[in-house]
Amino acid sequence: VIDRSLLEDHPVRVAPLLLGWHLVSEHQGATTSLVITEVEAYAHDDPASHSFRGETQRNASMFRQAGTLYVYRSYGIHWCANVVTGPAGHGAAVLIRGGTPVRGRDVMAMRRGRADHLTDGPGKLCRSLSIDGSHDGLDLVEGGGVRLEPGPPPAGHVTTPRIGITRAAELPWRFVALGAPPPT
DNA sequence: GAGCCGATATTCT
């Protein structure tokens, strides 16, 4: 469904392209999905990227082919999901930071233990979609338990510095869709 | 809503 070559470009160009696409999860018979509204690019030569110092056990999937899902543990507690970009061996990815719930909102609320703030943060959306370390390395294009589907682009987007980083903090590599509903 | 803080796995110094 998705042309993988779209993802083989530099993450700064792929990131805004992903706005409006759907991230779909099928887990234990329940389908949950969101429209991607907020992303950040992490390049291979980017001091803020996990891949900057080379391949490790944690970031190995970041060096696989474009369209691979890279899931890492953040602050020892949360899971965060990335779409690998660029040619295999490159080590670049786009972090999915936020979205709008589409399918399975009730399931998301059950998993989160609350009815609001389901997908407005990288750790929260992984919890809502039941994405964890067991999904690291799967292919989002072929479609396993988690897949990407194309969707109409937003009317526009804004670029800002990335959130929560200290190195290369000045780069405007965060992309937020216009018209996204408020994060309640 | 803003500000502080604790939880805690993995990497880095």
Added chain:
DNA sequence: GAATATCGGCTCC
């Protein structure tokens, strides 16, 4: 031992 691509609970407003 310190830092980290976060979040929720708590205290204040």
